[in-house]
Amino acid sequence: MINPAVTSVVTSFASGTPCYSALTWISSKGELSPDLAERWEVSDDARSHTFHLRRNVTWHDGQPFTSADVKFSLENVASKIHPWGRGAFKMLERVDTPDEHTAVLRLTAPSASLMHATHNAMSAILPRHIWEGTEILKNPHNKQPVGTGPFKLVEYLPGDRIRYVRNENFYFEGQPDFDEFILRIISDAAARVAAFENGEIDYLYSNAIPSSELQRISEMPGVKLVQTNVSAPAYLGIINMKNKPYDDVRVRQALAHAIDRKFLRDTIVPKYAENQIGPVPPSNPLFKADLPDYAFDPGRAEALLNDAGYPRGSGGTRFDFRLLWPASDIRLTRIADIVHQNLAAVGINVVLQPLERATMFQRGFVGEAFDMLMESYSQHADPDIGVERLYNSNNIHTPPLIYTNNSSYRNDEVDRLFDEQRVQTNPAQRKETYARIQEIIWRDVPVLPLMAYYGVSAYRSDRVENALNAGDGNKDSFARAKAVL
Template sequence: MITRRQFFQMAASAAASPLLPGVSLAAQEGASVLATGSQTNVLQAVIVPEPAGWVAGLNISNPAVIVSVNLFDGLVTYDDAFRPVPQLAQSWEESADHRTITFHLRKDVKWHDGHPFTSADVQYSLMEVTKRVHPRGGATFATLDAVDTPDDHTAAFRFSSPVPAVWSALGGYETQILPKHLYAGSQPLTNPLNAHPVGNGPYVFKEWVRGNYVVLERNPDYWDKANQPHFARIVFRIIPDEGTRLTALQSGDLRYAPTDAVSLPDLARLRTDPRFVVSSHVFDGVAPISFLDFNLRRKPFQDLRVRQAFAHAINRDALARVVWYGLAKPAEGPIPSYQTRFFKPGLPQYAYDPAKAEALLDAAGLRRGEGGVRLRVNNLPLPFGNQYVLSAQFIQQQLRHIGVELELVSTDVPTFNRRVYADYDFDTTINWYAAFADPQLGVTRRYWTKAIKPGSTSSNATGYSTPEMDRAIEGLVSVSDPVARKPFIDQLQQIAQEQVPSVNLLELHFYAIHAASLGGFSSTPMGAYSSLASVRNT
């Protein structure tokens, strides 16, 4: 059994296992100039890592969403019980057969460029962006046939069959409404505005100095007079080094760190420090699952026995305990076990069994050769913090015991997205996706043929495509009755565990840190994906 000390000793000596590169700390020097004014009007935060763009409706990475929700409102927001509350839609009604939802939009909302917000923006965003290029939108809105716009402030969603899950997806963190007058006629994924968004929310995008910081400023024309932003400016600093982030938090230079800010040993210490509040509840609704993806376009992984061998070679209990300090538990499938409405007990499992893994590789014709090596493949760890590199190093060591050499390839976020989601230039990855409150939102994209969308991040990168899985997914997205829907959700989980296009590794527990001198943070299960308009000094 590997202890934490043994693992980190091995990781430190693994010169062939490069860590991900970061931006030079010298690039942080300019960030100090942004601390103009007292803490009463500037909120200094940190974001990890730097994404390729800031429009969450197109780039759904964690950092992009956390910043973007301050720029864009959703049709609805949510209360502490995760019930929809009016936002851009001031009211709505649902037809008796649940096939039509008519939203009545606010008339006092403007885009940050002064252009009025209308139902045309909603229609364009849902039909041309969310359904077509959003990695989760195709499944969530699979049965959305049209958005009717009888006038500028009415948007009627017409479904061929009801979609109960849609009510969990209408917030600005997920189904983002974009300005049609600035996006129509362009390729949404490559529109230059993704680097300088024009939204309609409480903060206006001011500046992005790559590798250094992003500045948002209070929207003086924000429509919600009862929830005007407290801070005049939010500065999201981009600080690649964990130690530097910790020092900045402890000194008070940083007051908010929404995710992946410090090492897990340091997190344990901050939890007992009265100067800080550490919360994981604000990520409960995200329901993150980590996994090892195979590129099924590569010949070795087209053999089920090879994929099963990898699964048996990984001690997921030790991975959770040693690398993640207990802030994780082994995943039993693609849906978190605590989502009891959907989770299927008794799924096929792959116990840690190196001998069985070796037998499977022998049977697949991958016998040990020179130096005892059977197979050499690469792995791209998600560049979202050191935990994913450490996870990859842990798995690298375990695969070496069964004769598999795993070369770790360091990337930044744009390179990772290009290689994994556009060029499909990888053998394996270490990654995580949000499962969200319903598998239709976050799970189906990993396995559905229709979710193979080149260039769309966090979509089906493996290339996995089978008729039986597609039938299960198309059943669960088209059936609204919970009883009739459950067998399709069960089939998805069963097939995913039997065919192993990914090894489901861990159910993760993310955390956010803020100074105890701040209050007003959202306490909902999606709190980390809520705007900071209500955050203020206490």
């Protein structure tokens, strides 16, 4: 999939963002600036957002870009298909197009999160003339992008490379600086680092860098590291509450006490990890800083398990624990090994199941054949976008969808509070509502945050400058990158 408009999979961002644009662009500091929209304004009642679009923008196939493309993309793709967009655009009623260069987003109620959703991570604009009337997820253009972005995809060799050439008609004068851009596909982590060290490649985006190599890479001559937590990335453990004994809150709390999350942070991503207590990332202004943590306490974990009616059996174990994660993520493989040891110490038999990501999607997210599913999640600048999707019971789907409420957590009060805060325009009031949401969810532990972390990317500053400056390194279009002469 080479289409960031329909998925939040990292590889789709890395391969698709050079081709596609959105209404706004977000920097590594979280600042929004104009992209396909030259400017915008919000009505006094905050229910209308008017975007004034650039003129003389064309798609890669030469067709003109208009407000009809914005209307089609936001109404039919971002708000209905994208895992983050379904929450971010929950208040979107329709998009009006008074002329070809104006798009007006009409909301049913004010939305504090809307502007955070207008950039490429969840609102890439697709050409209506190619996508309208098709089955979006099966359209062949998911691998043959036609966008308005700085680069055109001209060659895709699966397992090897994707080659792009400069979009001569890109709407920002002087961009991009490069005539050609090649994205190498190197599945082996050691080989990726070696290729970077040997000068065969010029950049490594955050998810491609083994954490164990960060220090060494930072010390290489002519190399610059860029770190950001704009998208609030975290490794989360999704607990399947449909399965016994994980439907019992005491068992879930026992897991939280049994896993040494400080050791995970200090070992897996030293210097770039933070403790996440509760569902909202610590970098977010809505984070409840005084929320008490589950201390690493194997004795307390054992007491909770005994109290829940799961004593150790004759062999010393209590029950099985099917642990799934994408095998390609080296950090998660190391995390799984530590979780295995921690849980074995309290009598839980961990069944390790590293899987190819496509298989994990089907067996884990869709097939629900897991007890805990570990994955890297973007939680975003606003929790309405990246957090609520994991806990609102309205986001439990049949059949299940990936990156939604896959723990099957249901709490009527939490659902009600999510609805309340969504229309609260007073920041203090909204923070108070979110504080209560965090208290309830952290008590119930349907998801265990293993750690929040910074995305750290690297590039050769002796060859390239002004690179990897988007909200995340894996979402950079490289329009602003410049060659060092």
